[in-house]
Amino acid sequence: PGIVRLAVHGxxxxxxxxxxxxxxxxxxxxxxxxxxxxxFFFTLLHExxxxxxxxxxxxxxxxxxxxxxxxxxxxxxxRYFHFAHHRHTHDPDNxxxxxxxxxxxxxxxxxxxxxxxxxxxxxxxxxxNAAGRNRDGFVPEKGRDKVISEARWFxxxxxxxxVASLVAQSALLLWVWIVPVLVGQPLxxxxxxxEHALCPHVANMLENTRxxxxxxxVRFVAWNMPYHSEHHSYPAVPFxxxxxxxxxxxxxxxxTERGYVRFxxxxxxxxxxxxx
Numbered sequence: 001p002g003i004v005r006l007a008v009h010g011x012x013x014x015x016x017x018x019x020x021x022x023x024x025x026x027x028x029x030x031x032x033x034x035x036x037x038x039x040f041f042f043t044l045l046h047e048x049x050x051x052x053x054x055x056x057x058x059x060x061x062x063x064x065x066x067x068x069x070x071x072x073x074x075x076x077x078x079r080y081f082h083f084a085h086h087r088h089t090h091d092p093d094n095x096x097x098x099x100x101x102x103x104x105x106x107x108x109x110x111x112x113x114x115x116x117x118x119x120x121x122x123x124x125x126x127x128x129n130a131a132g133r134n135r136d137g138f139v140p141e142k143g144r145d146k147v148i149s150e151a152r153w154f155x156x157x158x159x160x161x162x163v164a165s166l167v168a169q170s171a172l173l174l175w176v177w178i179v180p181v182l183v184g185q186p187l188x189x190x191x192x193x194x195e196h197a198l199c200p201h202v203a204n205m206l207e208n209t210r211x212x213x214x215x216x217x218v219r220f221v222a223w224n225m226p227y228h229s230e231h232h233s234y235p236a237v238p239f240x241x242x243x244x245x246x247x248x249x250x251x252x253x254x255x256t257e258r259g260y261v262r263f264x265x266x267x268x269x270x271x272x273x274x275x276x
Contacts, residue, residue: 001240002047002054005223006063009044013037017176034176035184036221041067042188043223049079052238053223069154071181072122076150077129077139084138089232090196090208096138102197105271112193115185126151191218194263195228198270199255205233207254211246214259219243229253 016034020027047053048064064075081096088094100117103109111117128134129151139147165173199208211229219226227242230249237245257263 001238005220005240006044006053009037009041009221020176021172031175031180032183035180035182036187037184038070038177038181039184039188040191040221042071042073043221043225045071045073045075045078046082046225047223047239049075049082050235052236069157070177072119072126072154074126074129074147074150074154076143077125077134077136077147080136080139080143080147086232086235089205090199090201091203092201096136097196102193103267103271106268109268109271113186113189115182115189118185118189119182126154130155190260190264191222193267194257194260197267198263204254205229206249206252209233210255210257210263211253212257212260212263218260229255 013034016030016037020030020034024030044053045064045067048060048067051057051060053063054060061075064079067073068075068078085095085097088096090098092098100121103112129147132148134144134147161173165171194210194212196209199210202208206229209229209232212226214226224239224242225231227246230237230242230245230253233249234245257266
């Protein structure tokens with residue numbers, strides 16, 4: 001199932017990239033779906049660091065590297081970050097996801113959705129790691145050399161692509177990759193907010209994590225991660241088994257929502273508008 005979904009997801013990115021390159025009529029509009037597909041490689045990256053996307057470890061690592069490179073999220077560092085998130089889900093004192101607070105005003109909400117904090121934050125993380133100054137508590141000492149090396153290789157590769165584009169006087173990567181991920185990132189930010197925002201700060205994974213009922217299309221591009229409470233409760237369950245697993249545990253879920261629009265209405269309604 002992983003190979004098939006990768007072929008479809010990646011194939012769509014290639015096809016849309018080719019249409020943008022060919023400058024077909026209204027080609028700038030295609031950059032939005034292109035960007036959505038690329039930034040939602042985040043959910044594939046997430047599956048690969050759990051090693052549940054594919055059967056072989058080397059393929060999980062390879063795809064993690066490629067997808068992480070495309071969205072500026074070094075996978076070795078992210079694996080340590082994400083596993084700490086699983087160990088301390090929604091714990092205000094220990095969950096690294098809560099180091100950056102969730103939006104509480106309209107202004108914070110719009111800034112978060114813009115994706116700007118993500119890009120600035122990950123650029124800073126990558127540069128700090130490459131400089132050998134990583135001090136993240138969730139990164140073990142034995143893993144720091146890998147985190148440093150990974151960041152350096154990422155920066156070298158980005159620099160090579162930039163220089164090559166300048167020498168070739170080509171804006172190809174700008175239109176098929178850079179601009180698309182910038183315009184697509186807000187959709188990923190909106191999706192990710194629903195995973196834990198407004199959930200209670202308790203230890204129960206069926207309560208501190210939200211499952212959002214949505215369309216097949218969203219479940220496809222998100223690699224079934226809208227079944228997020230199920231994933232947090234039993235992270236070893238691979239993405240393609242989550243729909244069936246949901247049927248087994250559905251009656252035990254404590255935090256669910258019927259769609260992302262409904263979630264965001266509730267989230268915005270919870271804001272102190274005086275601070276917005």
